[in-house]
Amino acid sequence: MSNIPENVRYTETHEWVRKEADKYVIGLTDHAQHEMGEIVMAELPEVGAEATKGDAMGGLEAVKTAEDFYAPMDGEVAAVNEELEANPALINEDPYAGGWLYAIKVSDESQFDGLLTSEEYKTHIGE
Amino acid sequence: MDKRTPLYERHVALGATIQSFAGYLMPIKYDAIKKEHMAVRESVGAFDLTHMGEFRVTGSDSTAFLDNLLTNDASVDNGKAYYSTMCYPDGGIVDDLIVYRIGDQEYLMVVNAANLEKDWAWVQSHLQSFDVSITNESDETALVAIQGPKAQEVCSKLTHEDLESIGYYEHTTGKFAGVDALIARTGYTGEDGFEIYMKYPDAEAVWDSVMEAGEKFGIVPIGLGARDTLRLEVGYPLYGNDIDHSTTPIEAKLGWVVKLKTEKNFIAREVLEQQKADKPGRYLVGMTVTGKGFPRHGTPLFSGDRKVGIVTSGSIAPAIGQAVCLGYVERGYQKRGSELEAEVRGKRIPVKIVKIPFYKEGSRK
Numbered sequence: 007m008s009n010i011p012e013n014v015r016y017t018e019t020h021e022w023v024r025k026e027a028d029k030y031v032i033g034l035t036d037h038a039q040h041e042m043g044e045i046v047m048a049e050l051p052e053v054g055a056e057a058t059k060g061d062a063m064g065g066l067e068a069v070k071t072a073e074d075f076y077a078p079m080d081g082e083v084a085a086v087n088e089e090l091e092a093n094p095a096l097i098n099e100d101p102y103a104g105g106w107l108y109a110i111k112v113s114d115e116s117q118f119d120g121l122l123t124s125e126e127y128k129t130h131i132g133e
Numbered sequence: 134m135d136k137r138t139p140l141y142e143r144h145v146a147l148g149a150t151i152q153s154f155a156g157y158l159m160p161i162k163y164d165a166i167k168k169e170h171m172a173v174r175e176s177v178g179a180f181d182l183t184h185m186g187e188f189r190v191t192g193s194d195s196t197a198f199l200d201n202l203l204t205n206d207a208s209v210d211n212g213k214a215y216y217s218t219m220c221y222p223d224g225g226i227v228d229d230l231i232v233y234r235i236g237d238q239e240y241l242m243v244v245n246a247a248n249l250e251k252d253w254a255w256v257q258s259h260l261q262s263f264d265v266s267i268t269n270e271s272d273e274t275a276l277v278a279i280q281g282p283k284a285q286e287v288c289s290k291l292t293h294e295d296l297e298s299i300g301y302y303e304h305t306t307g308k309f310a311g312v313d314a315l316i317a318r319t320g321y322t323g324e325d326g327f328e329i330y331m332k333y334p335d336a337e338a339v340w341d342s343v344m345e346a347g348e349k350f351g352i353v354p355i356g357l358g359a360r361d362t363l364r365l366e367v368g369y370p371l372y373g374n375d376i377d378h379s380t381t382p383i384e385a386k387l388g389w390v391v392k393l394k395t396e397k398n399f400i401a402r403e404v405l406e407q408q409k410a411d412k413p414g415r416y417l418v419g420m421t422v423t424g425k426g427f428p429r430h431g432t433p434l435f436s437g438d439r440k441v442g443i444v445t446s447g448s449i450a451p452a453i454g455q456a457v458c459l460g461y462v463e464r465g466y467q468k469r470g471s472e473l474e475a476e477v478r479g480k481r482i483p484v485k486i487v488k489i490p491f492y493k494e495g496s497r498k
Contacts, residue, residue: 043358044165046449046456047427049478065478067427069166069449070358074478 008037010128011102015121017078018130022102023121026109029084030118033106034066034075034097037131042068045097048090050108055083057110059117064107066097078121081112138183139275139336147354154357155246157184162356169359170366170451173322174492177281178355179343182328183336184246187274188256191239192265199232199240200397202259204382204405205390209234214302214319217390218382219255220401224408225378226385228252229370231319233304241315241330243276245372259400275336279343280326280363282496283350288327290346291339292316296327301498310335310342321360323367323495365457366450368419368489374430375417375445375459381405384413384461386489415442416467419489420475422447422456426482428475434460435474435481441466444475450491457491458484 014022020038024031039045047067057063057077065074086108090096097105112118122130135158144151149160160181162169172178190198199207205217211234219227228248233241244252253269260267279288289296294307294316304317312335320326331339344352355363361371370376376385383391383405391405422428427447434442447458458475466473469488474481 043162044167047425049426067449069362069451070161072427072429 007133008035008040008131009102010036010124010133012124014102015118015123016127016130017076017121019076021075021078023078023118025118029109029111030079030081031106031109032078034101035127036101037133038073039098039101039105042066042071042073044069045094048094048097048107050086050090051083053083053086057081057083066094075107077110079110079112079117080114081110083108084111085109138181139333140181140183140277140340143337143340144181144354149354149356155184155249157246159184160354160356162358163354166356166358166362167449167451169353169355170362172351172353173281173324173355173359173363174452174495175282176350177279177283177287177347177352178359179340179347179352180278180280180355180360181340182276182278183274185276186244186246186249186252186269186271187330188242188244188253189239189268189270190242190265191268192263193238194263194265195238195240198260198263198265199242201263201399202256203230203232204392204399204401206392206395206397207232207234207240211236212303212305214304214317215390216302218376218387219252220382220405221378222401222404224381224383224401224404226372226376226380226382227255227378229372229376229387233315233317235306247373273333275331275333275339276328277331277336277339277343278320278326278328279347280320280322280355281324283347284324284326287343287347287350287352288316291342310339312338314339318498320497321369322363323369323490323492323497324363325496325498362448362451365446365448365459366452366490366492367495368459368491370417370459371446380417380461381408381413383408384415385417412464415461415463417445417459418462418467418486419491420458420460420473420484421487421491422458422475422482422484423472424482424484426475426477426480427456428458428460428477428482428484432458432460432475432477434462434484435476436466441473452492452494462486
């Protein structure tokens with residue numbers, strides 16, 4: 007069974023989103039990191055880049071597969087996790103904390119409420 | 134309905150990630166691919182390769198039959214094996230395989246699981262007037278590979294056969310873990326190691342004995358994921374990725390398994406001879422990725438604005454710590470040291486053509 011914390015929201019494309027004081031932090035779910043296997047490279051967006059809900063913001067390379075990740079909400083990239091450059095395996099080891107991908111500042115906070123809850127995500131992945 | 138190997142329950146008990154591959158439910162990984170990979174490079178690992186296909190060839194024309202069918206020379210001594218391609222008349226590859234010579238009039242062909250039905254039909258359709266009989270033993274033959282620098286130490290605990298006297302690409306038949314087996318020093322990892330062929334009902338006894346004998350060397354089970362990274366790191370082609378009906382052994386740098394130096398005739402001889410003389414329009418090369426990114430199967434390769442090739446396999450090479458790939462490039466662009474660019478998600482990633490194998494420290498004898 008995957009770790010699906012209740013204090014974050016989810017997308018159908020397996021990103022999680024956590025609301026912080028002035029931004030939203032985004033990462034890959036535990037379920038998705040497990041499916042992908044060992045991540046060996048994370049291609050992250052540039053700080054300042056525009057995020058449009060549903061657009062590919064970067065890519066993750068695992069030993070056997072590659073997957074893009076998508077913007078969960080409209081906004082602007084406010085920060086990226088630079089530790090992933092040297093240690094992309096953090097996404098596998100600590101997907102909801104040390105393995106975060108990037109953070110955005112959003113214009114329309116109501117989009118957050120439209121994201122999946124932990125229960126809905128659980129159903130989405132069939133657990 | 135996918136088949137299960139006789140070791141399926143073992144894989145489940147070991148917590149393997151299991152996927153359908155070539156009609157079998159096979160372990161892709163048990164733990165992490167990189168860890169499994171490094172265990173084989175540094176010590177020893179065990180593989181269930183029961184999905185591979187086995188055809189036995191017997192009869193007074195066995196050598197002549199295989200010489201016609203395969204590009205490599207079947208005139209090897211008893212107890213030896215050879216690697217070969219099997220070609221269509223146009224020079225395209227039906228499959229690549231290992232052939233063990235069991236006796237004067239007996240061989241065992243080991244083919245790729247994904248090609249099993251196609252190969253069987255192909256082999257049967259070329260019996261012609263040869264005095265041979267072929268038997269498809271794939272559904273009764275299990276295969277366990279023990280690979281890595283410690284493989285011989287592990288295997289020597291399980292047999293009275295003198296393993297030291299079995300050279301690379303040599304084999305013997307004898308008892309292994311108490312059962313009748315074909316014991317061969319072959320593999321697909323670049324490391325020293327053995328491949329043990331046995332009947333289905335004996336597979337669990339062999340697997341359990343191997344895991345027990347290997348315990349003090351830290352033996353781990355290895356899934357198909359690491360099997361792929363291990364072979365790529367030493368530049369071995371994989372059928373379906375790097376070679377197929379659209380490629381010839383000459384293009385794939387497998388000319389060494391095409392017996393043009395002998396007088397023997399074989400399917401595609403003329404075509405391959407001509408291609409070798411004319412030089413093929415493209416070559417399979419190895420590339421290290423010097424930029425940031427991972428070219429994969431199907432990624433185009435450029436020299437400036439000109440598309441000059443395509444990647445056929447690509448992954449991280451765990452023992453080197455960098456991404457590598459195999460691919461075909463137009464003749465003229467295949468020189469070692471030349472730099473090309475792979476286009477991944479619209480971005481150009483520099484790659485450099487290098488000598489294969491990428492990993493050169495393998496314990497293969």
